[in-house]
Structures are given as structure tokens and as C-alpha cells.
Amino acid sequence: MSLLRQGKAQMLTIYLGESDQWQGQQLYVAILQVLRDAGCAGATVTRAIAGYGAGAVLHEHKAWQWSSATPIIVQVVDQPARLRRLIPQLQAMMQGGLMTLHEVDVLKYTHARRQGISAKLPVRQIMETAVTTARLDTPVASIVELLLQAPFRVLPIVDAQNRLCGIVSTGDLINTGLLPMRRGLLRTACELDMQNAETIATKLQAAQHSSRTAQDIMNRQVRTIGLDQSIREAAQILIDTQLRNLPVVDATGTLRGMLTRADLLQAIRTSPLMSPEASGPTQPLPHSHPLAGLPVQQQPVTAYLNTDVATVEQDAPLTETIDVLLTSPLKRVVVVDAARHVKGIISDVDVLSHMQDEVRPHLLATLADWARGKPTRVPSVALRTTSGRARVAADVMNPQVVTVAATASIQEVVDLMMTTHRKFLPVIDHEHRLIGTVGRFDVLHLLLGTS
Amino acid sequence: MTTRSYQSKGGKRLRLFVGEAEEWQGKPLYQALVEHAWQHGIRGATVLRGIEGFGPEHHLSTERLPDIAENLPLIIEIVDSDERIEMLLPVLDRLMQRGMITVSPVEIILAEERAER
Numbered sequence: 001m002s003l004l005r006q007g008k009a010q011m012l013t014i015y016l017g018e019s020d021q022w023q024g025q026q027l028y029v030a031i032l033q034v035l036r037d038a039g040c041a042g043a044t045v046t047r048a049i050a051g052y053g054a055g056a057v058l059h060e061h062k063a064w065q066w067s068s069a070t071p072i073i074v075q076v077v078d079q080p081a082r083l084r085r086l087i088p089q090l091q092a093m094m095q096g097g098l099m100t101l102h103e104v105d106v107l108k109y110t111h112a113r114r115q116g117i118s119a120k121l122p123v124r125q126i127m128e129t130a131v132t133t134a135r136l137d138t139p140v141a142s143i144v145e146l147l148l149q150a151p152f153r154v155l156p157i158v159d160a161q162n163r164l165c166g167i168v169s170t171g172d173l174i175n176t177g178l179l180p181m182r183r184g185l186l187r188t189a190c191e192l193d194m195q196n197a198e199t200i201a202t203k204l205q206a207a208q209h210s211s212r213t214a215q216d217i218m219n220r221q222v223r224t225i226g227l228d229q230s231i232r233e234a235a236q237i238l239i240d241t242q243l244r245n246l247p248v249v250d251a252t253g254t255l256r257g258m259l260t261r262a263d264l265l266q267a268i269r270t271s272p273l274m275s276p277e278a279s280g281p282t283q284p285l286p287h288s289h290p291l292a293g294l295p296v297q298q299q300p301v302t303a304y305l306n307t308d309v310a311t312v313e314q315d316a317p318l319t320e321t322i323d324v325l326l327t328s329p330l331k332r333v334v335v336v337d338a339a340r341h342v343k344g345i346i347s348d349v350d351v352l353s354h355m356q357d358e359v360r361p362h363l364l365a366t367l368a369d370w371a372r373g374k375p376t377r378v379p380s381v382a383l384r385t386t387s388g389r390a391r392v393a394a395d396v397m398n399p400q401v402v403t404v405a406a407t408a409s410i411q412e413v414v415d416l417m418m419t420t421h422r423k424f425l426p427v428i429d430h431e432h433r434l435i436g437t438v439g440r441f442d443v444l445h446l447l448l449g450t451s
Numbered sequence: 452m453t454t455r456s457y458q459s460k461g462g463k464r465l466r467l468f469v470g471e472a473e474e475w476q477g478k479p480l481y482q483a484l485v486e487h488a489w490q491h492g493i494r495g496a497t498v499l500r501g502i503e504g505f506g507p508e509h510h511l512s513t514e515r516l517p518d519i520a521e522n523l524p525l526i527i528e529i530v531d532s533d534e535r536i537e538m539l540l541p542v543l544d545r546l547m548q549r550g551m552i553t554v555s556p557v558e559i560i561l562a563e564e565r566a567e568r
Contacts, residue, residue, distance in 0.1 A: 052497020
């Protein structure tokens with residue numbers, strides 16, 4: 001049972017015959033087994049009363065007649081990526097049946113409410129199983145291309161038996177000089193204008209002409225988790241190591257899936273850990289907990305607040321702003337006024353997109369140096385606006401900030417993060433003053449606080 | 452975990468909602484609808500029986516109460532290409548005095564032809 005995020009999903013409908021067989025088993029039973037093993041969100045089988053055309057028995061009679069085998073319909077709703085990966089396998093099992101796909105809106109998906117999902121839930125139930133991997137001999141150029149385009153930040157490297165040998169992250173690519181800067185910045189730079197794209201293309205040529213392969217650049221010391229270890233253990237590892245992704249392996253070292261911070265956060269969100277009835281006696285909080293006894297979902301965000309937040313005032317000069325930005329652990333600066341009211345937020349992407357075209361290549365070069373741990377001065381052309389005025393923090397900030405009140409519950413924070421796709425949120429007090437931030441990382445502690 | 456590709460094409464799913472007791476020229480309506488689909492070259496149709504339901508006239512049918520179980524809802528599902536569904540629609544429409552027809556777009560994935568059985 002995987003986590004089906006609310007929103008867009010696809011429904012796969014399979015039409016087959018009840019008497020269809022697969023390796024000595026009823027076909028629909030075998031298909032259900034495949035779907036379960038793949039960690040699908042759920043499946044429903046219905047038996048029709050009559051029909052023709054579905055299943056192995058062909059109907060090429062001259063006269064009309066019903067099919068002798070009862071038609072069976074299997075319906076699965078899941079993430080499009082997972083379904084698309086499964087289709088070839090299902091196709092190979094079927095004998096003349098039909099499958100259809102169509103888009104659906106998932107309005108509600110909750111699971112195992114009755115039993116109550118605990119922090120003991122094995123990671124296999126929430127991991128992502130549709131994982132893109134590369135082989136040991138995959139050229140670095142392909143790896144760079146994959147990581148630049150893909151939604152994921154790490155690429156597991158496997159051998160021919162799909163055993164995990166190492167992992168390559170975008171961070172590794174930057175450290176080995178194959179990627180000039182972090183990916184979000186690269187993408188924005190390419191979208192902004194052609195001149196930047198050319199600058200970047202030049203920098204990426206190192207990767208294009210490299211004869212190295214995955215095994216030359218991969219990180220072999222990979223922290224993994226077992227299929228049946230608990231999500232609580234996973235949270236502990238992600239917190240201790242500050243990793244965002246954790247490969248899931250079985251006893252033979254074969255890669256079976258990936259677990260991300262977002263997956264865990266989603267687990268917290270849809271699990272009854274967050275419901276009052278489930279966080280009662282069955283989910284006791286340790287006594288050391290800030291507000292032991294209060295249901296988890298009612299814990300105020302302040303219990304998980306990170307008060308060490310990088311800020312600048314609106315009129316801070318650009319050099320200072322970039323300095324604070326690049327040294328901040330989260331690579332984000334919150335812009336505040338003298339009364340610490342939140343006015344905006346700045347990431348390196350925001351800085352870049354607020355520059356005039358001719359300045360961007362210079363700034364990109366600076367940011368690339370910083371990414372490799374070699375701080376250089378912000379180019380002087382970036383310091384002034386087109387009208388000649390000195391550029392300040394307010395000129396490069398994104399004023400669309402999603403903040404959360406200190407009185408908000410953890411449940412509200414997690415919901416807000418998932419619905420607004422924010423990885424961290426500034427927290428404000430009753431007078432709208434910034435008191436800290438809360439990130440996905442901080443919220444992970446929730447899974448440790450319950451037993 | 453390499454991803455194999457598969458062939459698919461666009462098409463439509465037709466759903467006909469009728470009553471089990473309804474008739475067309477002396478035979479069950481659902482049977483007439485499926486036969487007409489077959490005669491028009493449609494490659495498959497599936498009939499499902501609902502266990503309870505009501506239609507525009509709000510007459511409840513349920514298998515829980517045998518007295519009113521004589522006209523349970525039936526759903527006929529037909530998946531085919533856009534053209535064939537469009538061709539078929541007026542044909543089936545003529546047979547249905549009441550009920551509902553819905554059409555929705557789907558991606559059709561046909562099973563691979565397997566050599567051995």
C-alpha cells in the first residue's frame with residue numbers, strides 16, 4: 001500500500017476473463033499479486049454478469065453469442081509513473097484482454113485508519129518503487145543529463161542484478177566539477193535567456209567529453225534502509241545524516257525503492273498519527289516531550305521551531321545579502337523590516353531572475369564559484385540597478401511568502417507545506433514578527449516522538 | 452529497473468446505464484444493446500449489475516429487498532476508438548427509451564499477442 005498523493009492520478013482498468021490463467025494461477029489473482037508487490041495504492045476487482053471480447057477466449061463466431069467466461073474488471077488508481085512502469089509487465093501476462101488508462105482527481109485517500117498506522121510502519125509501504133537507476137558503466141554525460149531533467153536529486157547506481165553499488169547526487173556532480181552550480185539555479189538560468197544557456201553549455205562540456213562512467217564518480221558509502229525497517233528508523237537516519245533520499249534494499253542488497261523526506265512527511269500527513277483517536281493511548285508520547293500527553297497533531301509548531309534563521313533587512317546591500325544567502329544552511333534568506341515583519345524571501349534563483357540580462361553571466365560565475373566552495377566577490381555590475389541606484393535586498397526578494405502562525409498546529413504546518421509545495425515556512429508571532437522557521441527536516445522529528 | 456515501453460492509442464469508454472427489467476422487442480434491453488455493438492464491429496463489451504440504485508424517477512431498486520429487486524441497475528461498458536464509439540452512439544441511443552449514456556476519453560493499451568497459450 002503506497003501513498004497516493006491527493007490530486008492528479010490515473011486509473012488503470014483491466015478487462016479480462018475469469019478463467020484466464022497465468023502460470024497455473026487465475027490471471028486476476030496473479031495481477032493483484034503483482035500490483036501488491038509493486039506497492040500500488042490499492043486495487044478493486046469486480047465480476048461482470050456477461051460480456052464478450054475480454055480475456056483469452058476469442059470471439060470470432062459468425063453468430064452472436066455471449067462469452068463463456070465471466071468478464072473480470074480490475075481497477076487500480078495510482079501515480080501515473082508507477083502505473084506506466086507496471087503496464088509492460090501486466091501486458092505480458094494478459095492474453096488478448098484490454099487495459100485502459102484515464103486521468104482521475106483523487107479527492108480523498110486515507111489508509112488503514114482502523115488499525116492506525118504507527119511509526120512502526122515498514123518503509124516498503126511508503127517508499128517510491130518507480131526508481132530511475134543507472135548502471136556502473138553509464139557515461140557521466142548521461143548521468144548529468146538524467147539528473148538535470150529528472151524530478152529526483154539522486155541517481156542510484158546498480159549492477160546487472162539491480163544490486164545497489166553506489167549513488168550519484170547533484171552535489172557529487174558539483175564537487176567533481178561536472179555541474180557548475182546547483183540544479184535549480186541552472187534551470188532558471190537556462191530559462192532566463194540564451195546567453196546564460198551558452199555560458200552553461202560551455203561549463204557542461206567537461207561532462208560531455210569525459211570518458212568517466214558512473215563507477216568513477218559515485219559515492220560508494222551509501223546509507224540504506226531495509227524494506228521492513230520502520231519509518232521511524234528511516235526518520236532517525238534522515239535526521240542524523242541530513243540526507244534527503246534513502247535507498248531501500250532487500251537482504252541481497254537489491255535496490256527495491258527510494259524513500260524521501262517528502263514521502264515521510266506525506267506519511268505523517270495521511271496517517272492517523274495525526275488523528276485525535278489514534279494519537280491517544282495507542283501512541284503515547286515520551287515524558288521528555290515538550291508537551292507530553294497532547295495529541296501529536298495538536299502540538300504547536302513552536303515545539304519544532306528552528307530559531308536560527310538567516311535574515312536581512314530590506315535595505316541590506318546586495319553583497320551582504322548574497323553573503324548571508326550563501327552561508328545560510330538552507331540557502332534561503334528571510335527579508336524583514338526593522339520590526340521583524342516578514343517582507344520577502346530570497347534564494348539564489350530569486351537573485352538571478354531580478355538581474356538585468358547582461359549581468360546574469362557574471363553573477364552565475366560567482367554563484368558557481370561559491371557552489372564549489374571558492375567564495376569570490378559579487379561582480380560590481382550586479383550591485384546597481386538599471387537606474388544606477390545601489391541594489392538592496394528588497395530588489396531581489398520574492399514578496400510572495402507563505403508564513404505560518406506560531407499558534408498553528410503541526411498538522412496545519414504539514415498541510416500547508418504539502419499544499420503550497422514549500423519546503424520550509426517562516427513562523428510569525430501574533431504581531432506578525434518572525435520568530436523562526438520550520439522545515440520538512442524539523443517536522444521529521446515527529447516520527448521519533450511517537451512510539 | 453529499466454522502463455519498458457508499451458503501445459497505446461486514444462479512445463473512448465462508453466457507459467450505458469439501464470434497468471435490468473427493460474426490454475427491446477421482447478428481449479432484455481442490455482442484451483439488445485450488446486448485440487448491436489457486436490454487429491457494428493465493436494470488439495468487446497462488459498455488463499455489470501449494480502446491487503442498488505435509482506434513476507431519474509427515483510424508484511429505488513435494491514437486492515436487499517426482493518420485492519423491489521426486479522429492476523436492478525445494469526452498466527454496459529464498451530471501449531473502442533473515437534470513430535467507432537461515435538458511429539455506435541446513435542445506434543444504441545435509438546434502443547434506449549430511458550437511462551443514461553456517458554462517454555469519457557481513455558488511453559487504450561491492448562494486450563500483446565502471445566504465441567503460446
